[in-house]
Amino acid sequence: MVDAFTGLEWLENTFHTQIQKGVATAVVTGLFLLVLVFHRRLQSWISDRSRPLYADIVATILLFGTGGLALYVAVGVWGATEELSTVLSRFDPDGTFLPRVTASFVMVVLTYIVWRFVRRLLHDVVASSTTVTKHQEEVSNRVIQVFIWSVTLVIVLSIWIDDLSGLLVGAGFLGIVVGMAARQTLGALLAGFVLMFSRSFEIGHWVEIDGREGTVTNISIFNTQIQSFDGEYIIVPNDVVTTSIVTNRSKKGRLRIEVEVGVDYSVDVDQAATLARDALEPIEEVMDVPEPMVVTKHFGESSVVLGVRFWIDRPSARRRWTARTKAISAIKTQFEEADVKIPYPQRELSGREETDGFRMRVDEPVNETTARGTASSRPSEDD
Numbered sequence: 458m459v460d461a462f463t464g465l466e467w468l469e470n471t472f473h474t475q476i477q478k479g480v481a482t483a484v485v486t487g488l489f490l491l492v493l494v495f496h497r498r499l500q501s502w503i504s505d506r507s508r509p510l511y512a513d514i515v516a517t518i519l520l521f522g523t524g525g526l527a528l529y530v531a532v533g534v535w536g537a538t539e540e541l542s543t544v545l546s547r548f549d550p551d552g553t554f555l556p557r558v559t560a561s562f563v564m565v566v567l568t569y570i571v572w573r574f575v576r577r578l579l580h581d582v583v584a585s586s587t588t589v590t591k592h593q594e595e596v597s598n599r600v601i602q603v604f605i606w607s608v609t610l611v612i613v614l615s616i617w618i619d620d621l622s623g624l625l626v627g628a629g630f631l632g633i634v635v636g637m638a639a640r641q642t643l644g645a646l647l648a649g650f651v652l653m654f655s656r657s658f659e660i661g662h663w664v665e666i667d668g669r670e671g672t673v674t675n676i677s678i679f680n681t682q683i684q685s686f687d688g689e690y691i692i693v694p695n696d697v698v699t700t701s702i703v704t705n706r707s708k709k710g711r712l713r714i715e716v717e718v719g720v721d722y723s724v725d726v727d728q729a730a731t732l733a734r735d736a737l738e739p740i741e742e743v744m745d746v747p748e749p750m751v752v753t754k755h756f757g758e759s760s761v762v763l764g765v766r767f768w769i770d771r772p773s774a775r776r777r778w779t780a781r782t783k784a785i786s787a788i789k790t791q792f793e794e795a796d797v798k799i800p801y802p803q804r805e806l807s808g809r810e811e812t813d814g815f816r817m818r819v820d821e822p823v824n825e826t827t828a829r830g831t832a833s834s835r836p837s838e839d840d
Contacts (some may be wrong), residue, residue, distance in 0.1 A: 460539055468533030478534045485527040492523045514574045521566055561613045568609040575601055596678075629689040650697035652676065657698075658705045666693055666702040672773075686774040711744065712772035716784050719760030721798040726753060726761055729797050733765045736791035742780035759800045 472478045496516045503512035550553040576598055583594045656666045662673050664683070672683035681698050706712050720729045730751035737749045749767035756762070765788060769780050792799060 472534045481534045485530045489523045489527040492519055494522050509577050510574050513570050517566055517570050524672050551765050557616050559696055560616050564609060568605060572602060572605050592605055648699040652698055653694050657703055662705055662707040667701040689769055706772050711765060711768050711770045713768050714777060714781055716765045717762055718788055719757050719762050719799060721760060721800045724797050732791050732795050736787040737784060740783045742769045742776055744770055759802050
C-alpha cells in the first residue's frame with residue numbers, strides 16, 4: 458500500500474502543468490477506450506490461434522488492467538493522493554480495506570473468466586447433441602451463472618465478514634419466509650424448469666393448453682406465452698401448464714384432418730370413397746405419404762357418414778383451414794359430377810286420431826327415402 462502511494466506521489470511530482478496533466482489523463486483514457494472497443498476482436502483473434510480460455514484471460518486482464526491504470530494515473534497526476542489517503546485512513550484504520558478490495562476485485566475477475574469458460578464448454582457440448590434445444594441451453598446457462606456467482610458472493614462476503622454463520626442463518630429464515638409468502642411463484646418457477654426440460658412443446662409449436670389454442674412465442678421461467686390465431690397474446694402460468702392437458706399439434710411436423718360427408722343410402726359406398734380420395738389429389742396441401750383414406754363411420758339419420766382423412770405438413774391454423782376448405786369444395790364438386798347424392802336432413806310429419814278434435818304431432822323420422830319429407834294427417838271422426 459505504501460508503494461502504491463509512492464507511485465501516486467511520483468506522478469504528482471512529475472506532471473506539473475495543467476497541459477501535462479491533461480495530456481497524461483487523455484492518453485490513459487484513450488488507451489482504456491481503445492481496449493474497450495477492440496478487446497472483443499483481440500479475444501476472437503487469440504481464440505482462433507489458441508485456446509478460448511487463454512483468450513478470455515488475456516482480454517479480461519487487459520480490459521480491467523487498463524481501466525485500473527487509467528484510474529491510478531488520473532488520481533496521481535491531479536494530486537488526489539492526499540484526499541485518497543485521508544478517506545482510506547478514516548474508513549480503514551487498520552489498513553485492511555485496500556487488500557480486501559483487491560481480493561474481492563480479483564475474485565470477481567476470476568469468476569467472470571470461469572463463467573465464460575463454462576458457458577463456452579456448455580455450448581460445445583450442446584452443439585454436439587441433437588436432443589437439447591437452444592432454449593434449454595439458455596436456461597442451463599442461467600442456472601449455472603446463478604450458481605457460480607452465488608458461490609463468488611459467499612466467498613467475497615467471507616473476505617469482509619469474519620463470521621458468516623449468523624448471516625447464513627438469517628438468510629435461511631428469510632428464505633423460509635419468502636418461500637411461504639410466494640408459494641405460487643415458486644411453484645411456477647419449479648414448473649418452468651420441469652417444462653423446459655421435459656420438452657412437451659417448443660417455441661413455434663401449435664398447441665392447445667387449458668382450452669387456449671395458439672402458437673408458442675416464448676417459454677420463460679414463470680410462464681408460457683401463446684399467440685392465438687385471433688392475434689391475442691395469452692400468458693399461461695407454468696404451474697397451470699403442468700397441471701393441464703396439453704395438445705401439441707406440431708410435435709411430429711404434420712397434422713391429420715378429417716372431413717365428414719354423408720352420402721345417400723342408395724349410393725355405392727366404395728364408389729363414393731374412391732371419388733373422395735380422387736378429389737384430394739390436386740390439393741397442394743395434402744400429403745401423399747401418409748396417403749389419404751376414407752372410412753365408413755356410422756349410419757346417420759339421412760345418410761351413410763364417411764370420414765375423409767388426410768395429412769398436411771408444417772401444420773398451422775391457416776394451412777389447416779385452407780386444406781379443409783379446399784377438400785370440402787373438391788369433394789362436393791366430385792360428387793356432383795358423378796351424381797352422388799349428399800342428402801338433406803329429413804323429417805316426416807304424421808297424424809293420429811284424437812278423441813277431442815283434430816290435432817297434429819311431429820314424430821321422429823321413420824322413413825328416410827324422401828328428400829324433404831311428406832305431410833299426412835287423418836282427422837278424428839265425430840261421435
